[in-house]
Amino acid sequence: MNNTAQLDRSFDALAHPARRTIVARLARGPATVGEASRGLSLSKPAVTKHLKVLEQTGLIRRTVVGREHRLELRPAPLAEIESWIERHRTLWEAKFDAVERHLADKRKE
């Protein structure tokens, strides 16, 4: 459940703006390579590499149909990241609230 290596890859995959753009587009629905990378001013090899990262991370899936590659988002890694963050953020908030309460108690004295 605490798969460090997978989280490494997921965070890393989303650290690049081009890859986040692609993910954001695929969140709107499947697309081909050309569609998913339109407007990113990147060479084709660069796009290919970014897609490979996303694919190996498990963030996207590819189906070759004719000469096009149809890409679709796989949200499981997103959910994993969200869960990791949510866990630690709320833990921190709990601690913080405890301190707040403690200070409030002291003010009452």
Add this chain to the structure above:
Amino acid sequence: MNNTAQLDRSFDALAHPARRTIVARLARGPATVGEASRGLSLSKPAVTKHLKVLEQTGLIRRTVVGREHRLELRPAPLAEIESWIERHRTLWEAKFDAVERHLADKRKE
């Protein structure tokens, strides 16, 4: 609201297991550099560099008290990441559900 550069830095900061470990510890409450990095088998310069990344990303804050540096988590970047992911994941789920409903409708025909 859509601060790409900040998201770049935040995702990147959390992509390294050592930095995630430090963040996880600080979620339990403040700690010194030594405490926060205990058990990570890393040289001191390496720890210093990781802390610098976390600090510049805004994920931690440092208060020098005597010869110790007291570190505390700043959860805002975590919240930003969580929000980005949540937005796109739910968008995808909405699309997915729409397809599911469409298929269900077709099965009824």
Add this chain to the structure above:
DNA sequence: CGTATTGTTCACCTTAAGGTGAACAATACC
């Protein structure tokens, strides 16, 4: 068949990330 389209692979380059040991700085302690 010839050619346009979609995308990958190849060979390469440059930069930055992550790591180290050694030296330094500042505070604490006896």
Add this chain to the structure above:
DNA sequence: GGTATTGTTCACCTTAAGGTGAACAATACG
């Protein structure tokens, strides 16, 4: 004052990430 502790800075090394143009592969289209 001398020394231990806490942490950073310095100088360096190695590897991987990200980028490119050129060539290739496979399908589509006239």
